[in-house]
Amino acid sequence: MDQNDYSRRKGRQVSGKYEGPYRNLGMNRRVDCDVEIMCTGTPMNHPQSPTPNPPSRRPRRRDAGFTLIEAALTTVIVGTGVLSIVAAQQAYHQKNDWAQRTGTAMLLANELRELTMPLPVFDPITGKTFIGPEPGEATVADYDDLDDFAGVPMAGIYPGMTFDPPIDALRRTIADMPGWSQHVTVDSVLVDNIAASFVQPLGTTPMLRLTVDVLYQGPNDPNAQVITQLTWVVGQ
Numbered sequence: 427m428d429q430n431d432y433s434r435r436k437g438r439q440v441s442g443k444y445e446g447p448y449r450n451l452g453m454n455r456r457v458d459c460d461v462e463i464m465c466t467g468t469p470m471n472h473p474q475s476p477t478p479n480p481p482s483r484r485p486r487r488r489d490a491g492f493t494l495i496e497a498a499l500t501t502v503i504v505g506t507g508v509l510s511i512v513a514a515q516q517a518y519h520q521k522n523d524w525a526q527r528t529g530t531a532m533l534l535a536n537e538l539r540e541l542t543m544p545l546p547v548f549d550p551i552t553g554k555t556f557i558g559p560e561p562g563e564a565t566v567a568d569y570d571d572l573d574d575f576a577g578v579p580m581a582g583i584y585p586g587m588t589f590d591p592p593i594d595a596l597r598r599t600i601a602d603m604p605g606w607s608q609h610v611t612v613d614s615v616l617v618d619n620i621a622a623s624f625v626q627p628l629g630t631t632p633m634l635r636l637t638v639d640v641l642y643q644g645p646n647d648p649n650a651q652v653i654t655q656l657t658w659v660v661g662q
């Protein structure tokens with residue numbers, strides 16, 4: 427038996443392909459396979475096999491699943507996205523909370539400004555001779571001029587008035603506003619320099635400058651903070 431006869435009987439592998447013995451059986455068919463074991467015996471035992479396997483030139487597919495690198499990258503990408511969303515949500519709540527506080531503070535400041543609009547600068551009876559609430563004017567409900575809001579002087583200094591809880595333009599206490607307060611200060615200013623930081627003794631000029639500070643102290647805040655400030659001047 428020469429080499430050709432042996433190859434015809436056993437089949438041979440040529441350039442990585444398997445060539446079966448069909449050529450010698452008169453079937454004029456050729457079988458190519460990747461590995462010999464897939465073809466050994468099949469052509470001989472099943473010569474009527476209609477369609478031999480076509481040559482496979484595509485790369486083999488990997489097994490299904492994720493590698494460790496893919497899982498780590500997915501975790502990093504998803505984690506970064508979640509953190510970004512959480513940070514954006516927190517920033518939105520902070521901005522919204524601050525905007526709400528500012529609007530509330532401005533509303534409270536304007537309530538006091540509206541309250542003082544119809545009042546004269548000085549008391550209609552005592553005039554400039556008595557600054558601050560006159561005897562008998564114990565509460566804000568009794569105030570009848572602007573200098574009453576300068577408060578009762580202590581050591582020659584008029585401290586102003588604090589309303590805690592805050593009040594509205596009708597001098598009523600506003601309920602359900604814990605942490606909020608209004609503070610009013612009254613200064614005498616020169617007519618030609620109403621924005622000066624230095625002030626004149628109260629009652630020495632015909633013009634008063636009123637400043638309202640609206641403060642808020644949250645449950646966890648150590649001190650009250652000024653949320654907004656409103657200033658206006660009124661001439662005699």
Ligand SMILES: [Ca+2]
Binds near residue numbers: 570571
């Ligand atoms: Ca008065």
